[in-house]
Amino acid sequence: xxxxxxxxxxxxxxxxxxxxxxxxxxxxxxxxxxxxxxxxxxxxxxxxxxxxxxxxxxxxxxxxxxxxxxxxxxxxxxxxxxxxxxxxxxxxxxxxxxxxxxxxxxxxxxxxxxxxxxxxxxxxxxxxxxxxxxxxxxxxxxxxxxxxxxxxxxxxxxxxxxxxxxxxxxxxxxxxxxxxxxxxxxxxxxxxxxxxxxxxxxxxxxxxxxxxxxxxxxxxxxxxxxxxxxxxxxxxxxxxxxxxx
Amino acid sequence: xxxxxxxxxxxxxxxxxxxxxxxxxxxxxxxxxxxxxxxxxxxxxxx
Numbered sequence: 001x002x003x004x005x006x007x008x009x010x011x012x013x014x015x016x017x018x019x020x021x022x023x024x025x026x027x028x029x030x031x032x033x034x035x036x037x038x039x040x041x042x043x044x045x046x047x048x049x050x051x052x053x054x055x056x057x058x059x060x061x062x063x064x065x066x067x068x069x070x071x072x073x074x075x076x077x078x079x080x081x082x083x084x085x086x087x088x089x090x091x092x093x094x095x096x097x098x099x100x101x102x103x104x105x106x107x108x109x110x111x112x113x114x115x116x117x118x119x120x121x122x123x124x125x126x127x128x129x130x131x132x133x134x135x136x137x138x139x140x141x142x143x144x145x146x147x148x149x150x151x152x153x154x155x156x157x158x159x160x161x162x163x164x165x166x167x168x169x170x171x172x173x174x175x176x177x178x179x180x181x182x183x184x185x186x187x188x189x190x191x192x193x194x195x196x197x198x199x200x201x202x203x204x205x206x207x208x209x210x211x212x213x214x215x216x217x218x219x220x221x222x223x224x225x226x227x228x229x230x231x232x233x234x235x236x237x238x239x240x241x242x243x244x245x
Numbered sequence: 246x247x248x249x250x251x252x253x254x255x256x257x258x259x260x261x262x263x264x265x266x267x268x269x270x271x272x273x274x275x276x277x278x279x280x281x282x283x284x285x286x287x288x289x290x291x292x
Contacts, residue, residue: 143281143284162260168266172265172266189263190261194261194262
């Protein structure tokens, strides 16, 4: 049995879909199960839970052999995922695949890269064969506001990023979960090319009617204003704080 | 222009391309064109 945490995320949803397609029993563990229950009704057991509650994690991991571990980035990331790791060890989980971050490093000055680096070290000593996936910036998140409002906003200047589609992350996660031999491996997951934001806007081949790409240099201040569709209240401001150390 | 956040995110590994997705997925990594086309189709289904 495979437990997928973060199953309401872009990559998590796709991973659940892939595993169901391959005939794997997939319980899914997430904070708010309503969305996933609607999407996978009858095909996937959906459990609500919280990484800060070890008892719930132990219950969710009972009988699980393979575990996909992810939680959203937060100052408590290491504590939450350590709770999951302890529960996984107690449950006898045989293989663990974890969503990490690009440039994860316990000494990083970038907050979320440091949290992931610290946890990668901790997971390495847990005794469960694991693979860490380090995806670059999700295209899904990068284009979220564009798809809603026709605007790409980020204070990144002319820097380029190898944006990745969440479906590629899910494919890599499914392979490393189902196939032995990935223990102790760290995989960098990227798109096929590193592109600037202006190039990304130009590359969009067809846009929803009445929407057009906007290429306007911005400062960090405006970026910190919450977008019209924040994934969490104040998500953009949190992102700046997490990244800035 | 303040490029602090983007530069810190992009310095190092972020500006590079890994071959791990093709190796793991058994196909090329999806491009932003693939991604946009996927969403345009999704919008069309909703319209």
